[in-house]
Amino acid sequence: MKEQSLRIGLDFSAPIPLHTDYKSVDFKGFEVDLINEISKELDLALEYSVSYWKNIIQDLKDNKIDIICSAGTFSNERAKELSFSKPYLDFHLCTVYNKANLFSLNELKDKRIGVRIETEAEEYLKKYYPETKLETFDTNDAIYESLNQMKIDVLIDDSPIAFGLLQQNPELIIADYLPNSDSQYAIILKKENSELKEKIDVVLEKLKKNGFLENNKKKWFEEFEP
Secondary structure (H helix, E strand, O other): OOOOEEEEEEEOOOOOOOOOOOOOOOOOOHHHHHHHHHHHHHOOEEEEEEEOHHHHHHHHHOOOOOEEOOOOEOOOOHHHOEEEOOOOEEEOEEEEEEOOOOOOHHHHHHOEEEEEOOOHHHHHHHHHOOOOEEEEEOOHHHHHHHHHOOOOOEEEEEHHHHHHHHOOOOOEEEEEEOOOOOEEEOOEEEOOOHHHHHHHHHHHHHHHHOOHHHHHHHHHHOOOOO
């Protein structure tokens, strides 16, 4: 970590409402508010960098960034080589359909399913629906547009991200939370960066106790329950 600064990795495919496009004039979101609070508590300046999710873990390993705070899902597999802060948001995976093409979860195995590449949604489908016709995408724009045009039958996404993107895609609808998909977002760090992890965890515990995390959730997700 650079002295007095915190280098934060963001997904190029901005997971609204966790955060918008960093290069936009209106960079904001649940995680933006969260990181701003953490930076105040730790008295650190913020430096953001953006890359595709499929590359962002390698950026962390190569010491190009200090942390990832961009809809990073905790998983036991990832935890073998990476470190995670205390969680800051609970959620589920969900199915998103075009309103003109609705069907039940029982029919999922016979459908063309879209997921973001290198995500937990992809791993979930490989585990629970290995026979499906899986199509992978680099960006949210690409996968949601593909569903709009019905080039795929359904997409699987993190429920907070799906909620945000459906505000821009009125022809789409969240249908089901997937079973066995209880998940949590956390800040991702290198294992050897234990001192920074401990500091961030102390702040996250404070933000949980003082109500910031719950209030921030209400601010960005209204009445929606991820």
